[in-house]
Amino acid sequence: MxxxxxxxxxxxxxxxxxxxxxxxxxxxxxxxxxxxxxxxxxxxxxxxxHMGEILIAGPRAEEDVNHLLTNDASKMRIGQAFYAAMLNHEGKFIDDVVAYKFSSEKFLICVNASNREKDFSWIHENCNYAKDVSxxxxxxxxxxxxxxxxxxxxxxxxxxxxxxxxxxxxxxxxxxxxxxxxxxxxxxxxxxxxxxxxxxxxxxxxxxxxxxxxxxxxxxxxxxxxxxxxxxxAGLCLYGNDIDEGTTPLEAGLDFVVKFHKSVPFIGRAALLEQKLHGISKRLCGLEISGKGIARNGYTIHAKTGEQIGVVTSGTLTPYLNRAVALGYVSKAFMSIGTEIDVDIRGRLIAAQITQLPFYRKPAKELL
Amino acid sequence: MTALIPSHLRYTKEHEWAWLQDGNIVTVGITHHAQQQLGDVVYLELPQIGKTIEKDKIFGTVESVKAVSDLFSPLAGEVVAVNEALVNCPEDINQDPYEKAWMIKICIQQLKQLDELMDSEAYAQYLSECIK
Missing domain, CATH: 3.30.1360.120 (Probable tRNA modification gtpase trme; domain 1)
Structure with a gap:
């Protein structure tokens, strides 16, 4: 190790x-x-x-970043960082990353530790110059x-x-x-x-x-x-739990980092556009457990009729709010705020509700 | 390390402890190591008094912010007491796993079963292998 x-x-x-x-x-x-x-x-x-850092540099660095990531590198200022998805051709997550724009010729991409090798080989294949500087x-x-x-x-x-x-x-x-x-x-x-x-x-x-x-x-x-x-x-996704190579940013509720109209289209755009046109069938939702128990990764989510309508991806008893909350993918028909549902917690159906994300938000005046 | 593995207790590989007190009544809880691995405990589920439990079978669950874990009975017998106060204040498991955080008392049939459990030295040895 x-x-x-x-x-x-x-x-x-x-x-x-x-x-x-x-x-x-x-x-x-x-x-x-x-x-x-x-x-x-x-x-x-x-x-x-443990997080990895990958340098993308050279005269075409900005185009490369636009090709690799869903957010628009050209709209970012020098000295600005931005969150983005890196997708495969099916529009599914290879990783979620933060990119730092040093100039239009130099970007540093911060990637998840467990994805470092996979990300580097993907980036290397799909851009002009990349170096793993982790x-x-x-x-x-x-x-x-x-x-x-x-x-x-x-x-x-x-x-x-x-x-x-x-x-x-x-x-x-x-x-x-x-x-x-x-x-x-x-x-x-x-x-x-x-x-x-x-x-x-x-x-x-x-x-x-x-x-x-x-x-x-x-x-x-x-x-x-x-x-x-x-x-x-804070309602933030964890790669491997809430997002992975089986989910898209539209399903994860990360539409705000997906820019369909930019100078260089991102890998996965066609697949995502298709999904956007047809509409998503499931979305990552916030759940609050009203009964006793904590929903954990992999537990199933059910309608009040008993039918399975989703799966929990992360859950805990949040120390600050002292509420049992979870993230999970829920079928379209059940994802509006306030919908009463159940979570199967080790064989028992425990009452829960679809709730607003994030669970916790710092008051805006306290954040710059 | 001795304070963390009291010498008067017997131990299981699942990190429960057992203490034979009067006659054939054994008190059961989880070890310092177990609570440390779990982190802050938030829920505890214990069986009803009168329930018959089997050796190495699940008798309850303990849940922390981070994870949920089954509790395995070190011995077979009938539950004769349950620490209800602990169910309402499960954080005591982190504070005082060997005293305040006893979980259940079991009336056991065969005292011999106790010999199958590890003593403090064997458990200390087992832990050092786990940590490796």
Whole structure:
């Protein structure tokens, strides 16, 4: 199993480790709820160095990105990051990614750890120049309302005015030195926050500096368990659970990242357009369980008549909202908000309802 | 490690503990390791008093934010007590798995069955192999 550059830090902190996407990753340090709440109320640090980074560069980089991803790279500004789907010819997910536009000739694509090899070979086949630069970076996510104070205190550049989904190439002040960093106002928790891409050799010092300097803002190291409950509470998809090579972005409710009209069409456009014209037969919906129990991946969803109408893809008891919620694909006829349904929780039908996504949304004035 | 694996208890491979107290009454719960693997526990389901349960068969379920896990009975017998307070406050499983978070008491027929369970040393050895 692979280890991230921060492996020793996790062991020193007494983290419980688990296999995730081929990496030995921290699942929790103190406790899932404590870590979840730290991110909602203060600030949490996540080692996300397992994520892959693929560079697309050259004079035709922007066209290549437009060809590979569903979002419109030409509409993005330099210094802007954007979420997108990368689809196969059937319009189904190879991966969901965040792309960073450094110029029209240089993009960095952040991909899921478990998809890194698959993504690279797909990107390589379908563009002019691509390089897997995953091993050059450690990535640390700093998430929560106090993230701005912590990251600003270390950044040479002013970052308070950095808008959400924008990034800068800057430096972070560490003890006696400084390190280069891509500072992006992005995240996967539903909170304000940053993702820091730093050189592998400085990763430990960055992590420890963030923890030490961050103590006064209530900084907590957070594991994958909290990352999962945070993203789910925020209604964000997880590749492998909620989206995969069997689903399309229209079914996943990700229409907003699919741009049918751009200078270079994306792979999978024809199939998606066809689906758009005919209409989808199922869609990813939010569910709230009103009875006792938690709906888990693979549990079946039923109409009140008993007929199966869908399948749960992710579920938990959300620590902040303290509600049992889930994501699942539900047949078209049952997907309107408020529809009463049942979930088969280990042989028992438990009452649930189709509910608005996201389950948790930070009030707009608190997010830039 | 000894505080995490009390020496007066017997253990199963499924990470339950059993404690023979008076006569043939055995108290059952899950180990420190089990609660640690689960993370924050949110639900617990236990059998009714009077139910007959079989060795190595499911007697309940414990559910955390992260996962759901079946509870396996270390021994065969009749359930004579259920920790109802724990059902209402399952987070005690994380706080105090060996005392406050006892789950059920079973009246067992054959005391010999206890010998088939691991003692604390054997369980510690088993855990170190699991973690590897």
């Amino acid at each position: 692979k280890r991230t550059p921060l492996y020793d830090c996790h062991i020193r902190l007494g983290a419980q480790m688990t296999d995730f996407g081929g990496f030995e990753m921290p699942v929790r340090y103190s406790g899932d709820k404590i870590e979840h709440m730290a991110v909602r109320e203060k600030v949490g640090l996540f080692d996300v160095s 091993d050059d970076f450690a990535q640390i996510a700093v998430q929560g309302p106090n993230a701005i104070h912590l990251v600003a205190s270390l950044s040479h550049k002013e970052i308070g005015s950095l808008k959400r989904y924008y990034f800068v190439e800057g430096k972070l002040k560490l003890d006696q030195q400084s390190t280069d960093a891509i500072i992006a106002r992005t995240g996967y928790t539903g909170e304000d926050g940053f993702e820091l891409y730093v050189p592998v050799e400085d990763a430990t010092l960055v992590w420890e500096t963030l923890l030490n300097v961050g103590a006064k803002w209530g900084t907590a190291a957070c594991g994958l368990a909290a990352r999962d409950t945070l993203r789910l509470e």
